[in-house]
Amino acid sequence: MHISFLDKEFFAGIRGFIFDCDGVLVDSMAANMAYYNIFREHFGLPPMSREEELYVHSASNQESLDRILPAEFRAEAEEFRMTLDYRMVLPWLQLETGLTELLTWLRGKGFYMGVNTNRTNTMDMLLEHFGLSGIFDPVIQASCVSRPKPSPEGVHVILNGWRMLPEEAVFIGDSHVDEQTARAAGVRFWAYRNERLSAELHLSAYAELSACLKQVDAGCRPCMP
Template structure:
């Protein structure tokens, strides 16, 4: 029986693409380039802020030299920090299932390539921060995803082993991270297409038989 569930954040638990798109468009405005939509941005998430900036500028034919990337990242960071959660919402039934998992005694964590401060603000805004005992953003990870040490650090903070843990994500980066760390991976149905036969979650309620197999005693 599993004793911990660790989640990716953007694209897995929450749809933050409207707020991220707004911040990107404000950051890129001085260059007079076309604006990005939330669905376009959603497909770019998962690799961390600098990778996001590079993908976004490529998509709109913006400048890609190092100086421009640094400038865009700084402007984006300021814009996003100023308004990180105005339009961000949970995917599927996350708001209901997170408290349900915690009530069954499961340890919950976040392993994300989002910066820790922003992840913390989002979870507070959505009213679920208190349920997560570990939150390891890209800035707290010595080696961020897809390196397994990012997930291993999150497990260490929860005091669980790979055998006791499930990792839930939405990208091939998440899948690779989990496999390298020896952790069971589950992929949300609204995520990116991936290869392999990993468990697919149509909703977060689908986690319940994974963490509490039929016939197992209740945890609370």
């Protein structure tokens, strides 16, 4: 479904929004490529293949390193990882267009907002870099749960903290991992800039969602482009 056909009933009952990070909050493809290619270069390997680039974009850090490095390098890779400062790739990150305006509106209307990401320990740094500290609560990283996405564990932690039913929350993601996570958790799934996913709603831009929510809030229906 696309946003131009929505009305007030579609949004009824939604109380919380759960966001993925990479590809949803930030355009991080270039940053991820730079980060993981540092490992490849360190071990004398060529840059990642396109398939590997796409994989690390949605996988956890441990899963990504397992995929792009031979097994004999993994122990040393963990030691090398501890020496890296993620701030060196922050200049490659870009906040998704229209996101700040959407978050400001949602916060003003009292919606709950959280993050469920397969990043391991860089979210505080990333959110601070973009002036988003304190916007999301909770922020669930792979290191916060026993099983990262596509396990629904992170979503369950968020819903339990919010004291919210699955049908009252929306997961906004951009990958098959996010789609599987939302389905396993029983929450509504909205796909961001990925028409290949099976989703209740496909979003091409946050400005469209902001405009639609404001129209619905003002009693105008349906939303029109």
